Amino acid sequence: MHKIVSLSFLTTLALYSNEIELNKINVESTLLSDVSQNIAITADLADALTHNIPSIDMNRRSGIANDIYIRGQKRDNISIEVDGTKVYGACVNRMDPPVSHILASQIDEVEVIEGPYDVEVFGTMSGGLKIKTKKPKKGTNGELNLGLGSWGYKKLGATFSGGNDKVRLLLSLSTESSNQYKDGDGNTISQQIDNFILKNPRLAGTAYKDEYKDMKAYEKKSVMLKAYVSTLEDQELRLSITTNKSDNVLYGNSKMDAIYDDSNIYSLEYNINNITDNYKNINLQYYYSNVDHPMSTQFRISSNDPDMDKTNHLTTSMQGLKLKNQFSINSSLITIGLDGSQREWDGNYYNTTTGVSLNTPKSIDNSQTDNLAVFAKLKNSFDAFDISTGLRYDSSKVTHATLKSNDYHALNANIFTTYNFNEENKLFFGFGQSSRIPDARELYFTGSGGNLQGTPNLKQTTNKEIDLGYETNNELFSFKIKTFYSSLKDYIYIKKGVAVNAFENIDANLYGAEIGGSLYATDDINFDFGASYKRGTKSEALSTQTDKDLADIAPLRANLALNYDYMNNSTATVEIQASDRWDTVDEDNGEQVLAGWAIVNLKMKHALNKKANLTLGLTNLLNKTYAQSNTYVDLTLLTTGGSGDIMLMNEPGRYIYTNLDIKF
Numbered sequence: 007m008h009k010i011v012s013l014s015f016l017t018t019l020a021l022y023s024n025e026i027e028l029n030k031i032n033v034e035s036t037l038l039s040d041v042s043q044n045i046a047i048t049a050d051l052a053d054a055l056t057h058n059i060p061s062i063d064m065n066r067r068s069g070i071a072n073d074i075y076i077r078g079q080k081r082d083n084i085s086i087e088v089d090g091t092k093v094y095g096a097c098v099n100r101m102d103p104p105v106s107h108i109l110a111s112q113i114d115e116v117e118v119i120e121g122p123y124d125v126e127v128f129g130t131m132s133g134g135l136k137i138k139t140k141k142p143k144k145g146t147n148g149e150l151n152l153g154l155g156s157w158g159y160k161k162l163g164a165t166f167s168g169g170n171d172k173v174r175l176l177l178s179l180s181t182e183s184s185n186q187y188k189d190g191d192g193n194t195i196s197q198q199i200d201n202f203i204l205k206n207p208r209l210a211g212t213a214y215k216d217e218y219k220d221m222k223a224y225e226k227k228s229v230m231l232k233a234y235v236s237t238l239e240d241q242e243l244r245l246s247i248t249t250n251k252s253d254n255v256l257y258g259n260s261k262m263d264a265i266y267d268d269s270n271i272y273s274l275e276y277n278i279n280n281i282t283d284n285y286k287n288i289n290l291q292y293y294y295s296n297v298d299h300p301m302s303t304q305f306r307i308s309s310n311d312p313d314m315d316k317t318n319h320l321t322t323s324m325q326g327l328k329l330k331n332q333f334s335i336n337s338s339l340i341t342i343g344l345d346g347s348q349r350e351w352d353g354n355y356y357n358t359t360t361g362v363s364l365n366t367p368k369s370i371d372n373s374q375t376d377n378l379a380v381f382a383k384l385k386n387s388f389d390a391f392d393i394s395t396g397l398r399y400d401s402s403k404v405t406h407a408t409l410k411s412n413d414y415h416a417l418n419a420n421i422f423t424t425y426n427f428n429e430e431n432k433l434f435f436g437f438g439q440s441s442r443i444p445d446a447r448e449l450y451f452t453g454s455g456g457n458l459q460g461t462p463n464l465k466q467t468t469n470k471e472i473d474l475g476y477e478t479n480n481e482l483f484s485f486k487i488k489t490f491y492s493s494l495k496d497y498i499y500i501k502k503g504v505a506v507n508a509f510e511n512i513d514a515n516l517y518g519a520e521i522g523g524s525l526y527a528t529d530d531i532n533f534d535f536g537a538s539y540k541r542g543t544k545s546e547a548l549s550t551q552t553d554k555d556l557a558d559i560a561p562l563r564a565n566l567a568l569n570y571d572y573m574n575n576s577t578a579t580v581e582i583q584a585s586d587r588w589d590t591v592d593e594d595n596g597e598q599v600l601a602g603w604a605i606v607n608l609k610m611k612h613a614l615n616k617k618a619n620l621t622l623g624l625t626n627l628l629n630k631t632y633a634q635s636n637t638y639v640d641l642t643l644l645t646t647g648g649s650g651d652i653m654l655m656n657e658p659g660r661y662i663y664t665n666l667d668i669k670f
Contacts, residue, residue, distance in 0.1 A: 035119050051105045051113070051137075057583075059118050060520040060538040061133075061488075063560045066635040066655045068257050069187050069195070069223035071106035071267070076133035077120060077490070078516060078540045078559040081640075082445050083467070085119075085127045085134035089246060091273050091293035092128060092347060096322040097264070098369065098447045099642050101257055102299050105135065107250055107269040111151060111163045112178050112230050114140045121471050121490060122440030123420050125381040125396035126330070128347055131442040131469045132492065139248070142167045142174035142232050148670050155663030158185035158222075171236060178230040186223045186256065189656035190631030195223060195258035199644070202259075202653045206646045211308035212261055218305040224255040244275040254305075259643045259653035261308075262301040262318070269297045286339075287332040296323035304358045312357065316454060318369050320353035341383040349375040351446045355454050366456045371407040373446035378402075392424040402443050406450045410462040416441035422473075430480045436473040441466050448498055448509045461507040465496040485523035492516040499557075501548050502595045502639040503648070513545040514556050530571045537564035541590070553594040557638035561602075562586040575613040582606055585634060596639035596652055603632035621665040629660040 052072040056064035065073040065080070076084050086093050086104035095102035117136040124130040146168040153161035163180040186194035193201060196219045203209050214221075230248040237243055248271040255264040275291040302309075302317040309315040326347035333340045353369035356362060381398040398418040405411040420438030427433070444464040451460040475488035496511040518540035525533040542556030567581040584604035591597035606627040612620050637643055637652040644653040 035117050051108060051110050054110050060522050060536040061120050062118065064634065066657060067101060068255055069184055070226060071102060071252065071255060073100050073103040074105055075558060076118065077518060078542055079132035080558060082129055082442050083132045085130040087127050087134065088137045088271055089139055089273055090291050090328065091271055091295055092324050092326060093271065093295050094322055094324055094349060096297040096299040096320040097301060098320065098451055099260060101255065101264045101301055102267045102297055107271065108137055108139065108248065109180055109228050111180055112139045114138045121436065121473050122418065122438035122469050123422055123436060125383060125398035125418055126343065128345060128377050128379060128400065129442045131440045131467060139230065140165065140176060140178065142169055142176035142234050144169055144174060150668045152666045153663065156661045157187050159663065174234040176232040180228045183225040184223050187658040190626065190629045190659040195256050198258050198656060202644060206651055209644060209646065211306065211314065212644055213307050214305050215307055222254065224252060226252045240279040242277050244277065246273040259655045261642065261644065262303055263305050265300045265302050265304065267299050269295065271295045284333055284335055286334050289330045291328050294323065294325040297321065302358050309358060315358045316355060316364065317358045318353055318355050318454065320369065322349065322351045324349045338384055338386040343381050345379040345381060347377050366454060367452045369452055370446050370450055373404065373406050373450055375404045376402065390426045392426070395421040404443065404446065404449060409450050412449065414443045414466045416466060431478045434475050439468065439470045441468045444498055457505045459508045461509040464498060464509060465511050467497050468495040483523060483525045487519065487521045489519045490517060500640050512548065514542060516540065516542040516556065532569050534567040534569065535565065537562065551594040553592050555590050555592045557592040557595055557597055557640065558636065561588045561590065573613065576611060578610045580608055588636065591636065592638065597636045598652065600633055600636060603630060605630050617669045619667045623663050625661045626659055631659065632657055
């Protein structure tokens with residue numbers, strides 16, 4: 007089931023195929039390594055992933071902290087795990103998605119799960135990310151990174167690692183800030199709002215106050231500390247702490263901005279290898295993550311009205327304990343484990359100036375989600391066949407301070423097979439079923455007006471999916487095609503214009519295809535390409551509606567890159583990113599037709615010597631004005647209400663940047 011493949015033919019934009027270490031991966035997932043080298047505008051992981059994986063789209067929320075979709079699925083339909091730690095955001099409006107709590111410069115590799123093929127992680131219904139951060143190394147080594155770009159972008163990062171056979175330590179520091187980016191028309195985030203208000207004067211209160219119109223878009227600092235201690239032979243204690251602090255993050259087409267967004271990720275892990283000839287590994291991990299996120303109107307004109315001077319202060323925490331045992335029996339690799347976790351989520355409205363709680367119910371009142379699961383996996387090979395299968399049973403409970411509690415039980419299972427015609431060609435097929443429970447927002451969220459927007463009796467969603475694909479890899483070219491069909495039972499959907507119990511369960515179908523590959527024209531020139539197409543439909547339109555299109559399903563999108571390798575480890579790239587017109591939309595629930603677009607990007611990474619690289623880049627060369635994120639009512643955005651306008655966020659215009667990386 008494994009194939010050694012380089013990033014250049016896994017992804018749609020492999021800018022540095024010659025310097026990527028070849029990795030072993032499963033065909034049901036995609037591995038992206040050297041992530042920090044694929045960042046252009048910020049250290050935002052979403053930016054790197056959407057440039058490199060055909061199945062991933064980015065939802066533009068701000069200059070940073072953007073969200074991702076995997077095959078049109080987002081929020082709790084996909085899982086995010088950092089070094090075995092389950093991570094959630096606190097904001098009900100996705101100002102702090104899980105991928106925003108780890109920086110690309112801290113990451114060693116990212117595995118993208120496409121489909122219900124991971125039984126180890128709670129909530130992997132339609133896909134997920136397994137993020138692995140850098141590990142401490144022996145000896146003394148380090149890396150410095152300096153980044154500068156348009157709109158006053160500045161980034162400074164440093165990583166230091168060292169140790170011996172007994173103890174290894176790693177310290178990673180990063181600071182980053184930027185002014186507001188400008189779109190292709192030269193408008194900042196603040197000016198995009200002003201232009202929207204010109205057409206909708208009654209929304210004048212959502213504009214930034216004069217003293218904030220030119221403020222920075224964000225400031226972000228991060229620290230990661232790791233310690234690995236060899237206690238006995240083949241035994242290791244691993245400690246990891248990551249803290250992130252983001253201040254004054256502007257969210258142009260939302261009604262509020264993040265005053266700050268602070269998160270912490272802790273992990274304590276004990277690992278034992280080679281216990282017996284058959285008992286290969288036991289791993290016990292305790293983890294804890296938390297997010298503190300107040301979003302407020304204080305930068306907006308509306309806050310001059312005491313009744314609109316509001317903060318919704320949300321916090322969440324997640325702690326868990328996971329035990330995994332791995333055995334090798336008769337050429338089969340067997341993993342058996344226990345997984346338990348508890349998530350707490352709380353939110354409260356108060357007057358920003360006085361700090362006095364508003365006379366309304368809390369936005370989320372001390373909700374708690376408990377999960378206990380047992381899982382098992384098996385991998386084996388029989389002649390030309392590779393087989394992987396997994397099984398997981400979940401028992402979950404979601405509680406609230408005053409509203410109805412809910413119990414959920416689910417049996418998740420999958421099988422994935424690969425037939426290897428020869429060393430260069432393989433055919434793969436998978437079938438899986440996985441479920442995810444409703445979260446506290448969908449069950450219990452109460453708006454600032456006091457209406458219960460959540461629906462306390464929601465059922466869990468179940469995805470039954472089939473995947474089929476083919477992959478070839480030879481000296482002249484590589485090519486991979488994947489198709490999928492997903493049947494979503496009790497899919498959780500939000501209905502526009504519903505003040506109370508806006509969420510409901512529906513049945514839906516989702517299908518699509520992805521291609522990616524490389525053509526090696528010469529030893530120095532290669533072409534990388536990738537494309538993704540998805541289509542989603544509701545089984546029936548929602549009551550009083552007629553539209554059966556599923557929201558958040560981006561149209562056909564493709565990337566093409568020409569790479570020229572020169573000197574030693576230096577590469578120049580010309581890339582085209584393009585999207586078809588987004589005209590298959592759920593208009594009944596807030597989406598709008600978006601024009602197709604195409605942009606040209608240039609990049610050159612020049613090796614100054616074996617230890618230093620200088621990168622020069624230019625994105626959106628032709629200064630195109632375009633939007634890639636739609637306006638489904640699942641997000642609370644600036645709108646005139648009813649069937650009126652909803653504000654889009656344009657993507658950044660022409661952007662010039664440079665990065666200097668020095669290793670020692």
